Amino acid sequence: MTSTEGTIITPADLAGGGVRGDDPDARGKFGEFGGRFVPEALIPALDEVAAEYEKAKNDLGFIREFDHLLRTYAGRPTTLTEVPRFAEHAGGARILLKREDLTHTGAHKINNVLGQALLTKRLGKRRVIAETGAGQHGVATATAAALMGLECVIYMGAVDCERQALNVARMKLLGATVVPVTAGSQTLKDAINEAFRDWVTNVDHTHYVFGTVAGPHPFPEIVRDFARIIGVEARRQVLELTGRLPDAVCAAVGGGSNAMGIFHAFIDDQDVKLYGFEAGGRGAESGEHALTLTKGSVGVLHGARTYVLQDDEGQTIESHSISAGLDYPGVGPEHAWLKDTGRATYEGVTDEEAMEAFALLARTEGIIPAIESAHGLAGALRLGRELGPGAVILVNLSGRGDKDMGTAMKYFNL
Amino acid sequence: MTTLQAVFEKARAENRAALVGYLPAGFPSKDGAIAAATAMVEAGCDVIEIGLPYSDPLMDGPTIQDAVHRSLTNGTRIADVLRTVEGVAKSGAATLVMTYWNPVDRYGAERFARELASAGGAGTITPDLTPEEAGPWLAASEGAGIDTVFLVAPSSPDERIARVAACCSGFVYAASLMGVTGARETVSAAAEGLVKRTKAQTSLPVCVGLGVGTGAQAAEVAAYADGVIVGSAFIRRLLDAPDEKSGIAAVRELAAELARGVRS
Numbered sequence: 001m002t003s004t005e006g007t008i009i010t011p012a013d014l015a016g017g018g019v020r021g022d023d024p025d026a027r028g029k030f031g032e033f034g035g036r037f038v039p040e041a042l043i044p045a046l047d048e049v050a051a052e053y054e055k056a057k058n059d060l061g062f063i064r065e066f067d068h069l070l071r072t073y074a075g076r077p078t079t080l081t082e083v084p085r086f087a088e089h090a091g092g093a094r095i096l097l098k099r100e101d102l103t104h105t106g107a108h109k110i111n112n113v114l115g116q117a118l119l120t121k122r123l124g125k126r127r128v129i130a131e132t133g134a135g136q137h138g139v140a141t142a143t144a145a146a147l148m149g150l151e152c153v154i155y156m157g158a159v160d161c162e163r164q165a166l167n168v169a170r171m172k173l174l175g176a177t178v179v180p181v182t183a184g185s186q187t188l189k190d191a192i193n194e195a196f197r198d199w200v201t202n203v204d205h206t207h208y209v210f211g212t213v214a215g216p217h218p219f220p221e222i223v224r225d226f227a228r229i230i231g232v233e234a235r236r237q238v239l240e241l242t243g244r245l246p247d248a249v250c251a252a253v254g255g256g257s258n259a260m261g262i263f264h265a266f267i268d269d270q271d272v273k274l275y276g277f278e279a280g281g282r283g284a285e286s287g288e289h290a291l292t293l294t295k296g297s298v299g300v301l302h303g304a305r306t307y308v309l310q311d312d313e314g315q316t317i318e319s320h321s322i323s324a325g326l327d328y329p330g331v332g333p334e335h336a337w338l339k340d341t342g343r344a345t346y347e348g349v350t351d352e353e354a355m356e357a358f359a360l361l362a363r364t365e366g367i368i369p370a371i372e373s374a375h376g377l378a379g380a381l382r383l384g385r386e387l388g389p390g391a392v393i394l395v396n397l398s399g400r401g402d403k404d405m406g407t408a409m410k411y412f413n414l
Numbered sequence: 415m416t417t418l419q420a421v422f423e424k425a426r427a428e429n430r431a432a433l434v435g436y437l438p439a440g441f442p443s444k445d446g447a448i449a450a451a452t453a454m455v456e457a458g459c460d461v462i463e464i465g466l467p468y469s470d471p472l473m474d475g476p477t478i479q480d481a482v483h484r485s486l487t488n489g490t491r492i493a494d495v496l497r498t499v500e501g502v503a504k505s506g507a508a509t510l511v512m513t514y515w516n517p518v519d520r521y522g523a524e525r526f527a528r529e530l531a532s533a534g535g536a537g538t539i540t541p542d543l544t545p546e547e548a549g550p551w552l553a554a555s556e557g558a559g560i561d562t563v564f565l566v567a568p569s570s571p572d573e574r575i576a577r578v579a580a581c582c583s584g585f586v587y588a589a590s591l592m593g594v595t596g597a598r599e600t601v602s603a604a605a606e607g608l609v610k611r612t613k614a615q616t617s618l619p620v621c622v623g624l625g626v627g628t629g630a631q632a633a634e635v636a637a638y639a640d641g642v643i644v645g646s647a648f649i650r651r652l653l654d655a656p657d658e659k660s661g662i663a664a665v666r667e668l669a670a671e672l673a674r675g676v677r678s
Binding site for chain 2: 027035036038040041042043044045089183184189190193196197200201202203206298299300302303308310312313314315316341371393
């Protein structure tokens with residue numbers, strides 16, 4: 001691959017290198033999951049995005065440009081940090097953190113957004129919209145829009161605007177318009193509804209920079225592919241550091257993009273267990289949680305068939321999590337498929353467990369994680385105790401916790 | 415002949431377009447929805463779409479969102495939707511259910527089709543179901559003998575229109591504009607072209623919805639479409655009224671105005 005020499009991404013890296021045939025089928029289905037359940041008005045736009053992405057991912061020019069941005073703008077490759085003092089609480093397992101918190105804008109979301117912003121330009125569109133929960137995807141989108149001179153509108157639940165006020169200010173400073181969404185539960189799911197309404201109205205000049213591996217085809221595939229670099233790098237780095245593959249890969253799962261990003265490069269490594277940790281909120285029994293895969297049922301939400309928190313008549317049940325980024329009653333269809341095929345395991349982590357891990361990583365290692373990522377860390381602590389001494393656990397530290405200081409101040413009375 | 419076929423045949427015989435009115439079940443109240451829809455039929459609506467309230471109506475604008483939210487807050491369930499259909503169908507109008515796919519999927523496609531048919535429902539309109547995913551619903555609807563209406567949009571290329579129309583029975587729903595539901599100042603210029611393109615692909619009647627709210631707009635659309643669909647404008651009357659009774663009177667008045675429109 002001389003034409004991409006010196007770069008970190010190859011076409012195979014981007015497109016999954018044809019691993020296993022786990023790309024969705026022509027209808028965008030992973031098994032029974034995924035597909036498109038959207039107004040007919042959007043079908044041509046989704047077809048257009050899918051066709052353009054198909055061309056882009058095989059275009060060395062596109063790959064070079066994406067790679068260049070990841071290296072010179074986003075700060076890739078991100079480092080791998082072993083955290084022995086933290087791991088003392090994990091039954092003697094070795095814990096390795098993939099440091100997505102060190103990327104520009106402070107979370108893994110920048111990977112997907114840079115890819116989609118480039119795609120937007122290829123599509124000839126001048127405006128981007130996005131939904132955001134914790135605000136990280138909104139900040140990343142606003143950042144990429146500023147970089148590339150695109151008009152940017154971010155939809156954010158009014159409740160989330162309040163708990164992530166700092167990110168709202170960042171988006172505004174970056175030149176984006178932030179629209180607080182007051183419908184429904186005023187969180188991520190309602191922001192997605194509103195973004196779809198905007199998209200169907202302005203689709204001729206607007207690209208919807210979908211923020212996670214959910215939504216209608218081709219978003220689950222595109223977002224995964226742009227986030228896939230996380231696992232590609234981490235796999236090499238773990239091999240270099242330990243001489244072997246990890247026993248387990250852990251990540252928090254809301255919509256599931258950081259998890260798919262780190263999982264995907266390991267899917268063929270059957271001995272590497274994949275663990276997704278969902279937001280257990282106030283506990284599985286409390287009814288106030290975001291345990292979509294572990295407690296939900298199969299349905300359709302936001303354009304895809306997947307697991308959903310819903311009542312007996314298909315009405316979406318509002319989720320709860322201390323972490324805005326995981327506060328979502330749906331999940332990406334590929335996760336639904338990984339769950340049903342048994343390739344990945346999904347468990348819950350409560351608000352309390354997550355906040356303990358959040359504080360523990362800060363005190364033992366000097367790293368303040370995003371509360372979202374703290375769910376993956378809490379899961380790794382639990383898993384370490386199960387796997388025993390010597391186990392190697394890779395955790396996606398998907399973002400940094402600066403945005404969460406308000407929540408932490410309240411929670412810990414700081 | 416199905417109920418919908420009879421409606422369009424009658425309208426054609428009278429040399430006019432059919433008038434289709436939308437209201438969500440459970441709004442302004444469970445009984446109020448039946449009363450309001452019945453008033454719409456008495457004042458000239460040929461077809462009534464009863465909306466099945468859904469928590470995530472991503473195709474709907476603020477007016478319908480508001481009504482649906484109130485309906486869900488009122489505790490509206492699918493049994494209430496079916497009761498509403500039964501009540502409205504008694505008025506003689508062809509009564510459809512407009513629903514997002516997930517509630518039907520969860521309830522069970524066959525069960526929903528069967529129960530809708532026995533409530534006197536004529537069929538469904540499914541705005542987020544596309545031909546690729548429509549198989550199970552087409553089978554269930556055929557089994558129950560009810561019609562299936564799907565949407566085409568200004569963005570739909572001709573081959574997509576043909577594919578959607580092939581899934582439709584009763585009529586084809588042409589979304590007049592790129593956007594969500596809600597009354598607009600003017601009817602989109604895209605509507606007429608879309609109707610023309612749709613008629614080139616199918617012999618089914620083509621009805622136009624989205625953005626129609628006045629008698630004059632109904633008359634304009636009736637000049638080129640087989641039916642005129644009005645939703646948000648009716649809901650707006652109910653939302654703005656001081657009480658249910660005057661809301662229903664206002665709805666009746668609007669239906670009469672629209673009925674004159676489709677006849678002009």
